[in-house]
Amino acid sequence: MIDPFGRSISYLRLSVTDRCDLRCTYCMPERMRFLPRADLLTLEELDELASAFIAKGVTKLRLTGGEPLVRKDIMRLIDGLSRHLRSGALEELTLTTNGTRLAQHAADLARAGVKRVNVSLDSLNPETYARITRGGRLAEVIAGIDAAIAAGIRVKLNSVALLHDNLMELPDIAAWAHDRGADFTVIEVMPLGSVEADRIDQYVPLTEVRRRFEQRWTLTDVALRTGGPARYARTSDGGLIGFITPLSHNFCGSCNRVRVTCTGKLFLCLGNAHEADLGALLRSGDQEALSRGIDRAIGIKPERHHFAIRERGAVALDRHMSVTGG
Ligand code: SAM
Ligand code: SF4
Numbered sequence: 001m002i003d004p005f006g007r008s009i010s011y012l013r014l015s016v017t018d019r020c021d022l023r024c025t026y027c028m029p030e031r032m033r034f035l036p037r038a039d040l041l042t043l044e045e046l047d048e049l050a051s052a053f054i055a056k057g058v059t060k061l062r063l064t065g066g067e068p069l070v071r072k073d074i075m076r077l078i079d080g081l082s083r084h085l086r087s088g089a090l091e092e093l094t095l096t097t098n099g100t101r102l103a104q105h106a107a108d109l110a111r112a113g114v115k116r117v118n119v120s121l122d123s124l125n126p127e128t129y130a131r132i133t134r135g136g137r138l139a140e141v142i143a144g145i146d147a148a149i150a151a152g153i154r155v156k157l158n159s160v161a162l163l164h165d166n167l168m169e170l171p172d173i174a175a176w177a178h179d180r181g182a183d184f185t186v187i188e189v190m191p192l193g194s195v196e197a198d199r200i201d202q203y204v205p206l207t208e209v210r211r212r213f214e215q216r217w218t219l220t221d222v223a224l225r226t227g228g229p230a231r232y233a234r235t236s237d238g239g240l241i242g243f244i245t246p247l248s249h250n251f252c253g254s255c256n257r258v259r260v261t262c263t264g265k266l267f268l269c270l271g272n273a274h275e276a277d278l279g280a281l282l283r284s285g286d287q288e289a290l291s292r293g294i295d296r297a298i299g300i301k302p303e304r305h306h307f308a309i310r311e312r313g314a315v316a317l318d319r320h321m322s323v324t325g326g
Contacts, residue, residue, distance in 0.1 A: 011257040102144025110151035178239030185242030193320030252304035
């Protein structure tokens, strides 16, 4: 699949649910309205849709949400999709998780061929963690990370930089990750969907975050590109830090990904409204039509996003990250 700007699309992020057991303050409002259950694709439909993309050249599949591990019987989907790893069609099957249920699933994930997971963790202080996530228990996530590492799964920790909640703590989180052999990536908060707080009060550019890291380590930029939006630097201790800067530095030129929601909507870009409803095509049972629908959609992938947090109250898109799949 090649888009109009010559980018080869080989990476699918599939949201398996919009629901979550946490309510991170920058991600969703406390009283989030979730989609009607009847609108969600079944596990069989999710498998079929992912498989259609794999047949068209997707080699990397990331399950996300909402929280993927709260979806009932999620292991049935993952076990099923692992056939594409065995056939060689898929190079990587992975997920992004908040880690609260990782301890329960780590061994099964490893058995299914999951070799890496991204775990989102914005604080190592139990109170701060509970405040940011509105009730999350840090110990569960740490147990999940340890279980994943014990099962032989590589963990990457992701933190969203939040001016008042964790800016000072980010170097400690990076050091903690590195001590466990995990990479660490920090992300700028994006104006996706409204939440109670104003993102302008949460946002801190990663130039400022980097300055904090540089008070602790000498950072050396490394040319490493993983096909994703992160730019990397190595600390003087040898640990890797990724910087994802959707606002302060646009990275769309090398974008290789598309997103599908748990209702079968294909989003061509996290920061644009362009979408295609693949659910109806999927339910028609006509695989040729589904394949053509995917081709048509790739043909409208926008060149870039235009995020900005410049003024109070501005929300770039009325679409939460938990719906599109982060
Ligand atoms: N629940 C899982 C988790 O938290 O890892 C997967 C879904 S979550 C939407 C995926 C990622 O998006 C998380 O790392 C989260 O911190 C990030 N995220 C959510 N809302 C965001 C926002 N408005 N700006 C930047 N990152 C956001
Ligand atoms: Fe849930 Fe992940 Fe959003 Fe936090 S960031 S509320 S864990 S979906």
